Amino acid sequence: MKTVGMPRGLFYYYYYPWYKTFFNDLGARVILSSPTTRITIDQGINKAVDETCFPIKVYFGHVQELCQYDLDYLFVPRIVSIEARSYICPKFMGVPDMIRASFSSLPPLIDITIDLSRSQRSFKEELYKTGQLFSKSRRRIKAAEEHSSQELKYCQTIAAQGYTMAEAIDIWEGQELTSTWDSDLCIGVLGHGYSLYDQTISLDIIGRLRKMGCRVVLPEVLPGERVENEAATMPKRIFWTLGRKMVGSAFSMEKMPEIDGIIYVACFGCGPDSFIGEIIERKLKGKPYMMLVIDEHTGEGGLVTRLEAFCDMLRRRRRQKIEDNLPAYG
Ligand code: SF4
Known part of the structure; x- marks a missing residue:
């Protein structure tokens, strides 16, 4: 053979x-x-x-x-x-x-x-x-x-059921994985699959967010047609497949009320990421957004601090919203 x-x-x-x-x-x-x-x-x-x-x-x-x-x-x-x-x-x-x-x-x-x-x-x-x-x-x-x-x-x-592509491949190969994660926050996470779903390259950002009580929504969960339609709202068509997917996914996530915030995982030295991340940052008005740039020198400590701070801010924001909606009479 x-x-x-x-x-x-x-x-x-x-x-x-x-x-x-x-x-x-x-x-x-x-x-x-x-x-x-x-x-x-x-x-x-x-x-x-x-x-x-x-x-x-x-x-x-x-x-x-x-x-x-x-x-x-x-x-x-x-x-x-x-x-x-x-x-x-x-x-x-x-x-x-x-x-x-x-x-x-x-x-x-x-x-x-x-x-x-x-x-x-x-x-x-x-x-x-x-x-x-x-x-x-x-x-x-x-x-x-x-x-x-x-x-x-x-x-x-x-x-599309919420697994990362790496997990989906494991399930496709016959492994059994759990899909239940306790969560009080929901975060949209964007990035090229080969950096986001490689646990070592991404320093397991997805796993860490899940452990911090976040449900993670990934681009693969979103219907392709909706992502394309959202990306088409840009004045000029983005001809990079992954760049268009990221922009369309970010705009779709912005309209999903259950999503509290969006994180874009970009790679150092990536030309497309440097301006796709910038486009998303400028256009997103309705949701907190954080861009994380990773490379071979990225330290685990700094990354965890940024993720924790982002989650804390989203939780505070959520509490604030609930308090703002309380009537004055209690
Ligand atoms: S430069 Fe960016 S888009 Fe190109 S392979 Fe590297 S990470 Fe991917």
Whole structure:
């Protein structure tokens, strides 16, 4: 059986069920790198160029881990676009080239180009070429592709119940997780999935908020059409897929009365985050908003203090609202 190594980073958090089902259905075994640790981060920092952003450095660390296995292939897609008239950040396009330039000994890369900005046709051809590495049957490759899309949709419906994408993937893999968290506050949390749902990159912001008594609402819970409609209220269309999702989600969350405040988790060194976070900050008028910028040097203590202070402020605000509504006669 052929083996395909898959780094647990970047679009793993959005597409792993698709990738895994596709390769498994074609008879390949997927070997996933371990969850991110401090060692992964340090290895990534040593390998990646300084100018790149934190999640890309972490991705390099995952590739480094996979290099120690005897793999037939390493799956490092070149993601350009995942929908019409929209793009993913240019750093994604260069990932396979950066990996080739930084590692002296690599298994053969599957660097399929995923570009759905104009038509599905070239993508299907790329997919077919990838499938041919494992099966000569066009019908089998097509069936694998259809099955992969179904599995991805199933995983997305799990995430829509309030789980993070990482938790949804665990449930999709057959693990049992609890979904009951005691909460007296509700906070919308935004961020690119590969930083937000990686517990080490985000310093487990979501887990910490839940422990502080917050219900967390994530972009995956919101209906896609509503997010698009809200993002479309911007004077100019945002052509970055994730940027548009963040803006549309923030505007949607602003209109949800149960949400007390919004947190945006941005990565240091991220161009799109630096102005998408700014746009959200300027446009949001109705809800408290906090932007947290994280990188490999972010300390746990400072982060916890900021989260606690934000929650305290939201609780005070809530109490104030209730007191303001009390009639003068008691
Ligand atoms: S969008 Fe930002 S965080 Fe994501 S890969 Fe690009 S620069 Fe890095």
